Amino acid sequence: MTIQASDPESDIPGKPTSAARITLSHIMTGSDTNLLGTVHGGVIMKLVDDAAGAVAGRHSEGPAVTASMDEMAFLEPVRVGDLVHVKAQVNWTGRSSMEIGVRVMAERWNESTPATQVGSAYLVFAAVDADGKPRLVPPVIPETERDKRRYEEAQIRRTHRLARRRAIKELRAQRAAEGIEDA
Template sequence: MDTFKLASASQVSITELMLPTHSNFGGKVHGGHILNLMDQIAFACASKHSQSYCVTASENRVDFLNPIDVGELVTLKASINYTGKTSMVVGVRVESENVKTGKKRHCNSSYFTMVAKDDSGNNKPVPGLLINDEQGLRRFARSLERKMAVYRRDSKYDGEILDRSAYVTFLKGENAKLDLD
């Protein structure tokens, strides 16, 4: 196994025609179908980088920016943005294309944390990321910042150390009523 790899060595993309079976009750492509495709391509990218079976540990925020119509082509692109000891952050970008007009739209982007597994199901070390351009540096730094923000948020709101009185003011102007024992 290589010690470090370029992101370009494991980039993958897929294009799929959106069919009526992919639609929701509103006649647009169902978001769940897109999330399924995103998870699949994140798996493919992470597995290619780590040369291992990988599992999804988390997915960071999906904002559906534009609806996708039945009959459009959807292209998903995935790239390794960050590597830890046994995990990788895979950036996934989704674009739709109207086959009649050629117009392309950015539909959403998201970040999947994938963990490499060995044959026994234990976490397995992954190659590091060899960063060779500004975009790679930016993506790595953003992923690291997201990781640190999650840690800060999770530890700040730990149920064992939460000071309720410090957060009561958060409820002002919100659609909530406090009724604590």
């Protein structure tokens, strides 16, 4: 798999991975809990989407909307009093879409122990103009070996997303041709 610094059709210069990398931190409180007394997964997902959206907007230098979320994994429960750090960066770019990788870390607010990874996710954002139409984004330029690995893995996820979408459309078309109605 190749890493291209720029798209010859767009003439938009590429931007390094570090240009839009961010960390969003938040202390979890009682209002963030679920019925089990741990932080609700939806609260973590909102933080993930917020951080990814900030990265997408920074990288594309304008508005971007969430197109999909892949592989949201909750690895450990988050508790009230945890300081959660949501780290996000652009892994891959297409013409108007960007895959944003997010790692969720947590540490006790009152302890000096290292943060541990409690979750991760991959989100796809689409850059849009004022009318909500797709607009071109700068290609991302991976800087480190880790960035290059993440770029290549993102290409694999994209291939799988497109294949899954195509297979579902074909199945639905086949069912419709057979006269099978889905309610």
